[in-house]
Amino acid sequence: MSTLPSALQAPPSAPDVLGRCRELVRPALAEAVGRLHPWVAEMAAYSFGWCEVGGAPAAAPGGKGVRQALAVLGAEAAGADGRAGVPAAVAVELVHAFSLLHDDIMDGDATRRRRPAVWKAYGTGPAVLAGDALFALAVETLAATPGGPRAVRLLSTALADLVRGQADDLLFAARPFAGPERVTPEEYRVMAEHKTGALLGCAAALGATLGGAPEPAVAALDRAGRHLGVAFQLVDDVLGIWGDPAVTGKPVGGDLRERKKTFPVLAALGSPAARHLPELLACDARTEEAAALIEEAGGRAAALAEARARTAAARALLTELPLAAGAAGELCALLDFLVGRDL
Amino acid sequence: MSTLPSALQAPPSAPDVLGRCRELVRPALAEAVGRLHPWVAEMAAYSFGWCEVGGAPAAAPGGKGVRQALAVLGAEAAGADGRAGVPAAVAVELVHAFSLLHDDIMDGDATRRRRPAVWKAYGTGPAVLAGDALFALAVETLAATPGGPRAVRLLSTALADLVRGQADDLLFAARPFAGPERVTPEEYRVMAEHKTGALLGCAAALGATLGGAPEPAVAALDRAGRHLGVAFQLVDDVLGIWGDPAVTGKPVGGDLRERKKTFPVLAALGSPAARHLPELLACDARTEEAAALIEEAGGRAAALAEARARTAAARALLTELPLAAGAAGELCALLDFLVGRDL
Numbered sequence: 001m002s003t004l005p006s007a008l009q010a011p012p013s014a015p016d017v018l019g020r021c022r023e024l025v026r027p028a029l030a031e032a033v034g035r036l037h038p039w040v041a042e043m044a045a046y047s048f049g050w051c052e053v054g055g056a057p058a059a060a061p062g063g064k065g066v067r068q069a070l071a072v073l074g075a076e077a078a079g080a081d082g083r084a085g086v087p088a089a090v091a092v093e094l095v096h097a098f099s100l101l102h103d104d105i106m107d108g109d110a111t112r113r114r115r116p117a118v119w120k121a122y123g124t125g126p127a128v129l130a131g132d133a134l135f136a137l138a139v140e141t142l143a144a145t146p147g148g149p150r151a152v153r154l155l156s157t158a159l160a161d162l163v164r165g166q167a168d169d170l171l172f173a174a175r176p177f178a179g180p181e182r183v184t185p186e187e188y189r190v191m192a193e194h195k196t197g198a199l200l201g202c203a204a205a206l207g208a209t210l211g212g213a214p215e216p217a218v219a220a221l222d223r224a225g226r227h228l229g230v231a232f233q234l235v236d237d238v239l240g241i242w243g244d245p246a247v248t249g250k251p252v253g254g255d256l257r258e259r260k261k262t263f264p265v266l267a268a269l270g271s272p273a274a275r276h277l278p279e280l281l282a283c284d285a286r287t288e289e290a291a292a293l294i295e296e297a298g299g300r301a302a303a304l305a306e307a308r309a310r311t312a313a314a315r316a317l318l319t320e321l322p323l324a325a326g327a328a329g330e331l332c333a334l335l336d337f338l339v340g341r342d343l
Numbered sequence: 344m345s346t347l348p349s350a351l352q353a354p355p356s357a358p359d360v361l362g363r364c365r366e367l368v369r370p371a372l373a374e375a376v377g378r379l380h381p382w383v384a385e386m387a388a389y390s391f392g393w394c395e396v397g398g399a400p401a402a403a404p405g406g407k408g409v410r411q412a413l414a415v416l417g418a419e420a421a422g423a424d425g426r427a428g429v430p431a432a433v434a435v436e437l438v439h440a441f442s443l444l445h446d447d448i449m450d451g452d453a454t455r456r457r458r459p460a461v462w463k464a465y466g467t468g469p470a471v472l473a474g475d476a477l478f479a480l481a482v483e484t485l486a487a488t489p490g491g492p493r494a495v496r497l498l499s500t501a502l503a504d505l506v507r508g509q510a511d512d513l514l515f516a517a518r519p520f521a522g523p524e525r526v527t528p529e530e531y532r533v534m535a536e537h538k539t540g541a542l543l544g545c546a547a548a549l550g551a552t553l554g555g556a557p558e559p560a561v562a563a564l565d566r567a568g569r570h571l572g573v574a575f576q577l578v579d580d581v582l583g584i585w586g587d588p589a590v591t592g593k594p595v596g597g598d599l600r601e602r603k604k605t606f607p608v609l610a611a612l613g614s615p616a617a618r619h620l621p622e623l624l625a626c627d628a629r630t631e632e633a634a635a636l637i638e639e640a641g642g643r644a645a646a647l648a649e650a651r652a653r654t655a656a657a658r659a660l661l662t663e664l665p666l667a668a669g670a671a672g673e674l675c676a677l678l679d680f681l682v683g684r685d686l
Contacts, residue, residue, distance in 0.1 A: 037510040102475060106468035125449035128471055129509055132445060135475070136502035139482055143499045149492040156486045159479035167380040167472055 011329035014337030021069035024082055025089040029068075032090050032141055036133050043122055043130035047097050049113065053121050061113050067092040067203040069334060074207025074221055076327035085207035087145040091155060092203040094138035099162055099199070101131035106170060114249075135159075142206075151209050154222070158202035165195025172261045177269060177278040185266045185302070189230060192263075197229025204331070217321055224317040224331075231310035231339045234303045237262035241291050242300065253287040263306070268299030311339050354672035357680030364412035367425055368432040372411075375433050375484055379476050386465055386473035390440050392456065396464050404456050410435040410546040412677060417550025417564055419670035428550035430488040434498060435546040437481035442505055442542070444474035449513060457592070478502075485549075494552050497565070501545035508538025515604045520612060520621040528609045528645070532573055535606075540572025547674070560664055567660040567674075574653035574682045577646045580605035584634050585643065596630040606649070611642030654682050 012020070033044045045051040049060035068089035075085030103109070104117040105127055111117060119127035142151045168191040172183045205222035213221075239248050240255035241264055255262055259281055268274040274297035280290040294300060318331050355363070376387045388394040392403035411432035418428025446452070447460040448470055454460060462470035485494045511534040515526045548565035556564075582591050583598035584607060598605055602624055611617040617640035623633040637643060661674050 037507045039514060040506070040510050102471050105471055108468075124467065125451075125513065128445050128448055128474075129506065129513065131471075131475075132478070133503075133506040133510070135478060136499060136506050139495070140499040140503055143492070143495045149486070149495070152482070152486045152492070152495050156479060156483040160476075160483055163383070163472065163476040163479050164380045167383050167476070170468065170472065171382060 011326070011333050014330075014333045017073070017330045017334060018065050018069050021072040021082070021089070022065045024072055025065070025068045025086055025093070028086045029090050029093055032094065032137055036137060039126075040130050040133040043101075043118055043126060044097065044134055046121065047101060047112075047118050047130070049115075060115055063096070063113075065093070066334070066338065067096050067199060070200060070203035070225060070331075071207035073327045073331050073334070074204040074209075074213075075211030076207075077204075077221070077321075077323040077331065078208045078211030078213035078217065079324050080211030084211045087141055088151065088203065088206035088210050091138040091142045091151075092199060092206065094134045094141065095155070095159065095162070095199060098131045098134035098138065099166070101127050101134070103166060106166065145210065147210055147212075151206055154202055154205050154209060154218075158198040161194040161198035165191050165193070165198065169195055175261070177261070177265075177281060182269060183261050183266055185263060185270065188261070188263050188266050189306070192230045192233040193226050195229075196233045197226035200229040200232075201225030217323070220317045220321050224314040227310040227314035227317070228335060228338065231307040231314070234263050234307040234310070235339050237264055238300060238303050238307075241265075241294065253291055256281060256287045256290050257284055262303075264294050264299035264303045266299075267302035268294040268297035271297040271299075273297040274299070307339060311335060354669070354676050357676045360416070360673045360677060361408050361412050364415040364425070364432070365408045367415055368408070368411045368429055368436070371429050372433050372436055375437065375480055379480060382469075383473050383476040386444075386461055386469060387440065387477055389464065390444060390455075390461050390473070392458075396459075403458055406439070406456075408436070409677070409681065410439050410542060413543060413546035413568060413674075414550035416670045416674050416677070417547040417552075417556075418554030419550075420547075420564070420664075420666040420674065421551045421554030421556035421560065422667050423554030427554045430484055431494065431546065431549035431553050434481040434485045434494075435542060435549065437477045437484065438498070438502065438505070438542060441474045441477035441481065442509070444470050444477070446509060449509065488553065490553055490555075494549055497545055497548050497552060497561075501541040504537040504541035508534050508536070508541065512538055518604070520604070520608075520624060525612060526604050526609055528606060528613065531604070531606050531609050532649070535573045535576040536569050538572075539576045540569035543572040543575075544568030560666070563660045563664050567657040570653040570657035570660070571678060571681065574650040574657070577606050577650040577653070578682050580607055581643060581646050581650075584608075584637065596634055599624060599630045599633050600627055605646075607637050607642035607646045609642075610645035611637040611640035614640040614642075616640040617642070650682060654678060 033041050036044060042051065042055050046053060049062035050058065052058045071089035071092055072082040072085040074088070076082045100112060101118050104112055105119045105124055109117055110120045118130060138155065139152065142155055145151060168187070172191065175181050175183050201222040202225065204225045205218045208218045208221050237255070240250060240260070240262060241253055243250065245252050269277060274293055277290060277293050277297070280286045280293060314335055315332060318328055376384050379387060385394065385398050389396060392405035393401065395401045414432035414435055415425040415428045417431070419425045443455060444461050447455055448462045448467055452460055453463045461473060481498065482495065485498055488494060511530070515534065518524050518526050544565040545568065547568045548561045551561045551564050580598070583593060583603070583605060584596055586593065588595050608624070612620060617636055620633060620636050620640070623629045623636060657678055658675060661671055
């Protein structure tokens with residue numbers, strides 16, 4: 001009904017963009033999951049929040065659907081209809097679900113989105129199997145898509161990075177907070193780019209590939225998604241220490257009590273001001289002191305500065321590329337939404 | 344030194360064929376594994392028998408390398424140099440290693456090739472991760488190969504079948520020996536074709552694809568490999584009940600004591616003669632009686648008959664196809680070796 005030219009209209013809000021893309025992708029995702037072995041399909045549907053254990057329909061919270069949105073917007077940014085990006089969207093959501101299923105086993109996380117994790121609800125063996133099936137289905141989905149070869153290469157690179165990032169993350173847990181073996185902030189950034197950034201970059205790049213984008217645009221979207229992944233992880237790290245529990249759903253200082261080696265902690269440990277930090281971290285009762293010391297030693301500021309730099313780098317890539325204006329605007333809206341507009 | 348025309352020479356023995364293919368593939372397989380995260384690469388190398396826990400070199404028994412040999416011979420059967428099949432060989436060996444790592448977790452098998460299984464040696468989480476990494480590496484290897492798209496499609500179909508077969512296998516364990524819910528021999532055949540046959544068929548088909556074979560030959564080799572997989576599984580089932588422990592390395596009647604629903608058992612249960620079999624199977628002390636009753640009720644004969652039929656079907660496909668003579672002979676030698684010449 002508006003008579004404004006579209007370039008002057010405010011871009012849709014990020015939740016609207018996420019909702020639109022979710023609606024667009026859902027039938028194809030459900031169809032793909034429906035091709036799985038029925039038992040495995042139930043585990044997959046449970047993990048997406050579509051059903052309860054036993055198969056009764058449910059509307060439990062799924063993820064935000066960021067990856068599928070990036071894939072759809074990637075196709076639109078290339079000037080194609082968003083539907084061209086749907087196979088990419090399905091593939092990346094399947095890979096994301098696979099990685100959550102297996103990561104929860106590896107990390108011993110019993111809860112996911114306020115429900116029992118799949119391995120808690122169905123058993124470890126079945127959860128391993130369901131993850132494998134989702135992984136295979138993702139590859140199958142892309143391999144069956146015209147224009148698939150380049151797409152499968154992009155996906156396989158992201159998969160390799162994802163696994164590499166998870167390996168580093170697991171190994172970081174076993175390393176000390178102090179001394180020459182400690183994890184450096186740079187190692188952490190690389191891990192986060194692999195574990196979180198690779199699939200976000202892949203999502204946008206895959207969508208753009210299926211939308212017919214030229215190689216430089218595909219590569220730039222991949223890089224933008226990787227920056228977004230690192231920024232998102234660092235903001236999450238800050239929230240995991242200083243976030244409002246009412247908003248994050250996590251206890252205050254939860255990451256510190258779990259002795260997670262997140263970026264603010266690692267950055268602080270590089271400062272002489274934080275030389276007593278390892279002692280504080282070893283003691284459950286001193287979490288608040290630890291948080292204060294991390295902030296004093298510059299850990300919080302370093303994390304936010306890096307997140308800001310990554311967000312700016314992603315935004316610069318998106319604005320410099322010759323992308324379809326609507327999709328570029330929606331990609332930027334998504335970026336603001338995910339890392340916080342007021343960073 | 345021989346002056347006989349090559350068609351009149353006896354084909355090389357199956358162990359020679361396996362050894363030749365192993366030598367041909369080993370450098371590329373080692374190179375691929377070397378691209379993994381170092382920690383994951385060690386778990387992979389351990390699973391191949393190349394090293395001990397901690398990374399010290401070892402020469403522990405690996406697998407026979409049937410899948411890599413099928414890939415190399417598939418390329419040669421298409422008239423290409425065996426080296427054309429090497430990326431296919433690497434991919435299928437990686438997938439096989441992935442499936443063993445994860446299956447051992449799901450089945451709770453603590454030992455593999457007389458050594459602790461990877462999950463026992465390194466932990467469940469790391470073994471899940473290592474399997475994922477091998478899976479991703481397999482896809483990456485094929486996606487990077489010229490002629491990859493058709494190859495990736497073949498691999499993704501086999502992966503989906505593999506996971507489906509494993510799902511059925513896990514679910515069979517929970518079903519009863521008697522009554523309407525019992526597992527039928529037909530269901531078992533389908534499971535075996537998926538779990539064991541799909542990757543053997545894929546190996547030969549992938550090799551042939553990379554060797555430039557036309558589509559009908561690729562499809563026929565895929566079918567032949569699937570027949571081989573079912574035949575191999577059924578022979579293994581027979582050995583698991585009546586095999587010589589000195590040869591099989593397994594205890595007499597081990598499969599019965601573990602209450603495995605193998606083909607001879609399921610086939611026997613279809614006969615009125617076996618109506619007391621479920622009682623015998625429930626009792627560890629009555630394994631010998633159970634084995635005798637399964638034989639009496641025709642379970643052993645049915646398994647061997649089906650294995651024979653599948654072997655004949657595979658051999659017919661191999662002899663009817665216009666394949667390079669040397670490779671076709673070696674494929675048949677492999678078939679005889681795997682399912683037993685005197686079946």
